Amino acid sequence: MKFSSLFFAFLCIVLQACGQPNPQYNGSFEKLDPQHRPDGWHWDKVKEASKSYIIGLDSLVKQDGKYSLSIVQNGENPSFGSAIYEISHTFKGKEIELKGYLKTENVANGFAGLWMRIDGLDGVLSFDNMNRHAITGTTEWTEYSIKLPYDDQNSNKITIGGLLAGKGKIWIDNLRLYIDGVPIENVAYKTLDLMKAQRDTAFSMHSGIDTIIMNKQEIINLTLLGQVWGFLKYHHPAVAKGDYNFDAELFRIMPKVIKAKDNDELSDALERWVGKFEKPVLCTSCATQPSDAVAFKPEYGSVFNSKILKKSLIDKLDYILKNHNFTDSYYVGMVSQVGNPIFKHELPYNMMVHPDAGFRLLCLYRYWNMIQYFYPYKHLIGSNWDNVLSEFITRFANASDKTGYVVTTLALISSIHDTHANIWSYNPVLEDYRGIYALPLQAKFIENHLVVTGYYLDTLNVKRLFYPGDIITGIDGEKIEKLILKYLPITAASNYATQLRDMPNNYLLRSNKKSLALEIIHDGKTKTITINTVELGKLNKSIDFNPRPTDPADTVLNDKIAYLFPGKYKNQDLPAIKEKFTSTKGMIIDMRCYPSDFMPFTFVPYIKTGSSDFVKFTLGSIEKPGLFTIQRPISVTGTNEYKGKVVIIVNELTQSQAEYTTMAFQSASNVTVIGSTTAGADGNVSNITLPGGISTLISGIDILYPDGTETQRKGIKINVEIKPSIKGVSVGEDELLEKAKEIILDSK
Secondary structure (H helix, E strand, O other): OOOOHHHHHHHHHHHHHOOOOOOOOOOOOOOEOOOOOEOOEEOOOOHHHHOOEEEEEEOOOOOOOOOEEEEEEOOOOOOEEEEEEEEOOOEOOOEEEEEEEEEEEEEEEEEEEEEEEEEEOOEEEEEEOOOOOOEEEEEEEEEEEEEEEOOOOOEEEEEEEEEEEEEEEEEEEEEEEEEOOEEHHHOOEOOOOOOHHHHOOOOOOOOOOOOOOOOHHHHHHHHHHHHHHHHHHHHOHHHHOOOOOHHHHHHHHHHHHHHOOOHHHHHHHHHHHHHOOOOOOOOOOOOOOOOOOEEEOOOOOOOOOOOOOOHHHHHHHHHHHHOOOOOOOOOEEEOOOOOOEEEOOOOOOOOOOOOOHHHHHHHHHHHHHHHHHHOOOHHHOOOOHHHHHHHHHHHHHOOOOHHHHHHHHHHHHHOOOOOOOOOOOOOHHHHHHHOOEEOOEEEEEEOOEEEEEEEOOOOOOHHHHOOOOOEEEEEOOEEHHHHHHHHHHHOOOOOHHHHHHHHHHHHHOEEOOOEEEEEEEEOOEEEEEEEEOEEHHHOOHHHHOOOOOOOOOEEEEOOOEEEEOOOOOOHHHHHHHHHHOOOOOEEEEEOOOOOOOOOOOOHHHHHOOOEEEEEEEEEOOOOOOOOEEEOOOEEEEOOOOOOOEEEEEEOOOOOOHHHHHHHHHHOOOOEEEEEOOOOOOOOOEEEEEEOOOEEEEEEOOEEEOOOOOEOOOOOOOOOEEOOOOHHHHHOOOOHHHHHHHHHHHOOO
16 A cells, blocks of 8 residues: 555645635636635635645636636745635535546646545545646646545535645636536535434543543553443444444543542442443344354453453453444444455544543554454564553553654554554644654665665755765764664554664654764765755655656566566556567566556466466454454466566565565466565555544555465565665665566576
């Protein structure tokens, strides 16, 4: 799975910018307000997004009517500019489409697009900003379309607009909305029938618990509260029906649990609380045993621990467990035909920059229980998940400021060791912590050293001060080894190689200082050079993932070897690629990227003979939270068109869909995989929303080779291990590419 930081920054900022809605539709900008602005539209409220852009009406360039709306980059530090229009009504229907025209001029270092977001009472339901379409350069008026699912049971606001990310200028005109193919003006309104949980807003702004002074008993109390709360959330039928806002229920019981002086008082308080929820109906079919394909059985922490809780409470909880009879839940579902969890109705509490102590513990409880019952890789975390809960209770309680809260949340997320898991929403507190400036140098860990590999920007003669192959041994007096240890606990990744991949750009090469003193080794000599930092937005970090942006996706090297870069490949180009690669001796597929299209059942058959399995999955369960079962393998059948050798190059940039695609390629007998440890994060992702508008993800299904070998944390299987060397970097040699050529040209 590929994630755009711009995507999440845009989503977060727009969430915070929403003003009073105007239900009158004005998609062609023809109706003006007294200030001669398009009625209902706004942009100056998105302060962070529009300070480097000028947005306004254009009466000269338009597609329809008298006016269009233009967005032009005007500042030195471009991020994105966005125009916003809101319709706060619920309509009857299941699919919504936004159509509109765009014209662009010199769009670069980003993209242009329409965007649309559907909100419900609990936050964002669906969103698209055309970042995958990536309109760039100069284009004439062209009609574009965005389609999103529309949930008329929960949707209460539609927000649309136009977006320019990066440099250039765009014009927007003639926007139209359709629901189920009918113009929105002709679609009937619908009144939302709010569930009981949605009507309970007693604690929407404050939990009533500002601080918690920890002692040994309170840690026990709060540990058991978190576990019992999560158990009820995912097992009690009344909660599954949406009869209770379980965030609010937590805050109602928490003060009583905190006051418990011993385990007996704790058990009594919890038992009275459990007793307020109606007793589930006796279920005669719930005792059905799981299938033989069980991978992992449910775990419940200390919920049934008789050394802590009284028998009467345990009996009540056991009855709920044995009569847990539902296939869908207010708080969790499963993606149709895929099987990864969907966490629903989780209020984001966007405006809470520094949540109070109660909400900080809600963050911990919400995340811990999602992992406890629906994370397919809990067995690979590497530590006892129960201990993580008790450890972080103290850490969250003591997170005394907004930075402490965000960093503690990131440490919790990082503790599951999943490269998909990070704080993906734009978070200004985290960005300030990491640093608003960055070095204009590219640097990677090679041979266990932080090595200069290139440049983002040639500023102040940086190319004369640093050279590819230089080893950075210290930053502002701190040795790199010490900095690695400092940042490892808050670098969310599946394995050490991927942590080192992300650490330079997230921490080591960022700062809030305008200059940094770098200790380096150049030609065997150690010296210290002070270098000015640069505003982060001025650096084009996309070259880390697309080092040759002007090169095509496919080419032929030395008239003998086919070369494919899946980061630019499209399935529609496959017929032309087949013709181009016909007479080549072998093929190199450079998977040091994220594929731009889904290749397992299109490109893989082209290079494969016969049919064989390449993957199987382990899926979770709503009926039995915590149960994971192994599914049947999936196969791919070859067409036997390409007869040559195929070499796949991988490294720590090979992540998620890139790993899955490589597994599909590996089912062909003519494929050799070379390189080093991949990102170890495979499987469709599931979104998690935490208090403070923090958005994160998990790998939602367990991906296995047909023989049962795990890919999570380990990465995919490699036939020939090879890594770049410092010497290779210093002379500009791509040693992995050269090794791939050597394998293909070897006649054996």
